[in-house]
Amino acid sequence: MSKLKITLDVARWxxxxxxxxxxxxxxxxxxxxxxxxxxxxxxxxxxMDPKKPEIVLVNEDVLxxxxxxxDNFTVHHAGYTDIDEWKIKVETxxxxxxxxxxxxxxxxxxxSSKRPWMRQLERLLTGYRHQSVVSLxxxxxxxxxxxxxxxxxxxxYHDEQTMKExxxxxxxxxxxxxxMIVAILIGFGYQFTAITGEKQQRITELIVSAISPQTWxxxxxxxxxxxSLVTIIFYGTIALAIxxxxxxxxxxxxxxxxxxxxxxxxxxxxxxxxxxLLLWNSFFTAVAATINDPSTSMRGxxxxxxxxxxxxxxxxxxxxxxxxxxxxxxxxxTSSTMLPARMVLTNVQVWEFFxxxxxxxxxxxxxxxxxxxxxxxxxxxxxxxxGLSEMWRWVKES
Amino acid sequence: MDKSxxxxxxxxxxxxxVRAVNNLSFNVKEREIFxxxxxxxxxxxTMVRMLLNIIKPDVGSIEYAINGTEDPVVQSNMxxxxxxxxxxxxxxxxxxxxxxxxxxxxxxxxxAHKRALYWLERxxxxxxxxxxxxxxxxxxxxxxxxxxxxxxxxxxAILDEPFSGLDPINQEVFLHIIRELCDRGTTVLLxxxxxxxxxxxxxxxxxxxxxxxxxxxxLDELRLAVGMDETITVVFTEENPDITLLTRHPSIKEIQxxxxxxxxxxxxxGKSLSDLLQTLGASYAIKDIHTRRISLHDIFLxxxxxxxxxxxxx
Numbered sequence: 001m002s003k004l005k006i007t008l009d010v011a012r013w014x015x016x017x018x019x020x021x022x023x024x025x026x027x028x029x030x031x032x033x034x035x036x037x038x039x040x041x042x043x044x045x046x047x048m049d050p051k052k053p054e055i056v057l058v059n060e061d062v063l064x065x066x067x068x069x070x071d072n073f074t075v076h077h078a079g080y081t082d083i084d085e086w087k088i089k090v091e092t093x094x095x096x097x098x099x100x101x102x103x104x105x106x107x108x109x110x111x112s113s114k115r116p117w118m119r120q121l122e123r124l125l126t127g128y129r130h131q132s133v134v135s136l137x138x139x140x141x142x143x144x145x146x147x148x149x150x151x152x153x154x155x156x157y158h159d160e161q162t163m164k165e166x167x168x169x170x171x172x173x174x175x176x177x178x179x180m181i182v183a184i185l186i187g188f189g190y191q192f193t194a195i196t197g198e199k200q201q202r203i204t205e206l207i208v209s210a211i212s213p214q215t216w217x218x219x220x221x222x223x224x225x226x227x228s229l230v231t232i233i234f235y236g237t238i239a240l241a242i243x244x245x246x247x248x249x250x251x252x253x254x255x256x257x258x259x260x261x262x263x264x265x266x267x268x269x270x271x272x273x274x275x276x277l278l279l280w281n282s283f284f285t286a287v288a289a290t291i292n293d294p295s296t297s298m299r300g301x302x303x304x305x306x307x308x309x310x311x312x313x314x315x316x317x318x319x320x321x322x323x324x325x326x327x328x329x330x331x332x333x334t335s336s337t338m339l340p341a342r343m344v345l346t347n348v349q350v351w352e353f354f355x356x357x358x359x360x361x362x363x364x365x366x367x368x369x370x371x372x373x374x375x376x377x378x379x380x381x382x383x384x385x386x387g388l389s390e391m392w393r394w395v396k397e398s
Numbered sequence: 399m400d401k402s403x404x405x406x407x408x409x410x411x412x413x414x415x416v417r418a419v420n421n422l423s424f425n426v427k428e429r430e431i432f433x434x435x436x437x438x439x440x441x442x443x444t445m446v447r448m449l450l451n452i453i454k455p456d457v458g459s460i461e462y463a464i465n466g467t468e469d470p471v472v473q474s475n476m477x478x479x480x481x482x483x484x485x486x487x488x489x490x491x492x493x494x495x496x497x498x499x500x501x502x503x504x505x506x507x508x509x510a511h512k513r514a515l516y517w518l519e520r521x522x523x524x525x526x527x528x529x530x531x532x533x534x535x536x537x538x539x540x541x542x543x544x545x546x547x548x549x550x551x552x553x554x555a556i557l558d559e560p561f562s563g564l565d566p567i568n569q570e571v572f573l574h575i576i577r578e579l580c581d582r583g584t585t586v587l588l589x590x591x592x593x594x595x596x597x598x599x600x601x602x603x604x605x606x607x608x609x610x611x612x613x614x615x616x617l618d619e620l621r622l623a624v625g626m627d628e629t630i631t632v633v634f635t636e637e638n639p640d641i642t643l644l645t646r647h648p649s650i651k652e653i654q655x656x657x658x659x660x661x662x663x664x665x666x667x668g669k670s671l672s673d674l675l676q677t678l679g680a681s682y683a684i685k686d687i688h689t690r691r692i693s694l695h696d697i698f699l700x701x702x703x704x705x706x707x708x709x710x711x712x
Binding site: 006202207208209211 | 452486
């Protein structure tokens with residue numbers, strides 16, 4: 001009875017216990033259904049003619065107001081003598097607002113509160129002001145239009161190929177990091193449910209009489225990691241299937257774009273992501289092993305740790321060659337996100353990549369060992385969660 | 399049946415200030431049903447967990463001799479375990495649970511499936527094989543857990559409280575199957591509180607209290623060790639009779655008051671019953687009287703009370 005076979009049997013059990021393709025398909029069908037309903041609702045709401053806000057303009061002749069205002073508003077025209085009468089109508093809600101144009105630059109609005117249509121009105125009045133100012137000046141409209149044009153800077157790259165590769169690599173690096181973070185969060189949820197559920201259902205004793213805690217923990221890490229991977233592959237494939245025709249139609253051609261990606265870098269990103277996922281799953285397993293009841297435990301905050309590595313991303317983009325960012329590119333907790341970013345932004349030495357991979361493997365080994373030790377001591381203790389000092393003592397004793 | 403399959407030598411285990419197991423030694427012989435008894439907190443579960451290598455003893459040794467090899471750790475496919483803490487994956491179908499339990503004990507998947515169906519049929523649960531565990535009653539879940547512990551036909555099975563939560567009919571079913579397992583070559587170590595059931599099935603018994611051995615041997619050996627063989631239950635006509643005469647009688651070791659007029663008299667081993675019956679007939683008005691050999695239940699109570707008072711049996 002080989003340990004590897006039992007580990008894979010446990011991994012298979014954990015995978016099939018939680019991953020139900022039928023449920024995933026139902027979830028997708030529901031999502032499609034909700035999206036379809038939202039689309040139909042949006043379509044019909046756009047078809048419907050919304051009620052335009054009713055406004056009153058006083059002294060409008062100061063500005064060159066044209067008919068475009070009627071596209072968005074129902075407009076009443078009034079003189080200064082009617083102001084008090086219209087103010088009452090504003091207060092009773094019969095009209096939305098009373099606008100008194102004082103000069104070409106300034107006016108006053110009398111209304112109940114700040115409303116979304118006021119911004120639209122402000123934009124329109126600004127446009128009418130431009131027209132009025134131009135008509136009052138001697139500058140021809142063409143000159144004004146020319147003056148307002150932006151400066152055009154056409155870029156010519158000395159190595160067009162490298163430019164395209166960098167763009168593709170950057171997209172792939174970001175894609176891997178995002179997918180890895182999503183996979184980590186999925187894994188976190190399942191791992192906590194699996195381990196704390198078994199403790200609560202008093203299954204642990206039965207299982208550890210048959211297999212060692214290490215075999216069980218290893219099987220769990222592999223099984224839950226497989227769930228994370230399959231889930232993101234499933235949804236990634238659906239997203240790709242939906243977006244591919246659009247990308248092909250509107251973009252430069254998806255296959256031409258992918259062709260710019262270096263195979264080695266693709267494999268390096270994939271390896272780092274996989275190791276990062278395994279590292280965090282091992283870490284979560286160790287944390288979950290110390291929890292009896294996830295609904296009352298405060299240790300769920302540990303799930304924020306992998307997300308923290310994303311916090312350093314802006315720093316990596318701005319200063320990819322700084323010593324601190326280079327260190328984060330090697331440090332096991334952050335290397336799976338920071339190293340791909342550095343590999344895209346700057347030249348990373350080969351030894352840095354291999355050192356990061358080695359440290360990741362070492363950290364995974366350490367976490368899975370620690371998880372099994374904590375688990376083997378903590379699995380039969382129900383009630384109070386062990387403290388950090390107690391867990392450290394368990395690890396030392398074992 | 400004389401060859402020992404398990405030998406425990408002077409094992410000790412301490413948790414903080416509590417010594418759960420204190421210098422305990424015993425052996426379990428091949429193909430016997432060995433009962434480990436003791437009051438709550440006596441150290442039974444700790445001992446069982448040490449036998450399964452779930453926790454390690456502080457002092458002493460545990461050695462298995464299964465398949466001719468001596469090993470401190472038993473191979474998991476050789477041992478079956480029904481823990482006192484019952485637990486199964488509630489949201490998983492019965493058949494899948496049993497296949498998994500068989501597979502992690504070294505069975506091939508198809509073999510585990512075949513065996514699971516066989517045992518489910520034996521326990522009249524075959525129709526419910528594809529239902530989730532949570533849909534079963536407590537008693538039926540107990541059956542599934544029992545199957546999970548013996549599906550791989552272990553050479554040595556540890557059954558902690560196998561009868562708890564079962565009705566009398568199913569208790570009989572379990573007794574029959576445990577005996578059958580033993581006949582097929584499985585050595586059984588069981589721990590239970592249903593003394594009548596243990597008495598009817600166990601070949602040898604180890605009684606522990608406060609982590610120490612109190613008594614060990616066959617039922618007859620235990621009777622001999624406590625120095626009592628028979629009990630007489632007497633129902634007097636009058637309430638609260640004066641039993642001073644009986645307390646001084648040389649044949650009586652102990653008297654227990656059951657009800658107002660019902661008393662249980664424990665006879666010293668080998669003492670004459672006729673003397674006592676003469677005294678009873680001459681001195682008291684008796685409504686009912688019957689004799690019975692001292693039961694395991696009585697031995698258990700006697701032994702535990704004696705050790706609590708500080709007395710020890712040789």
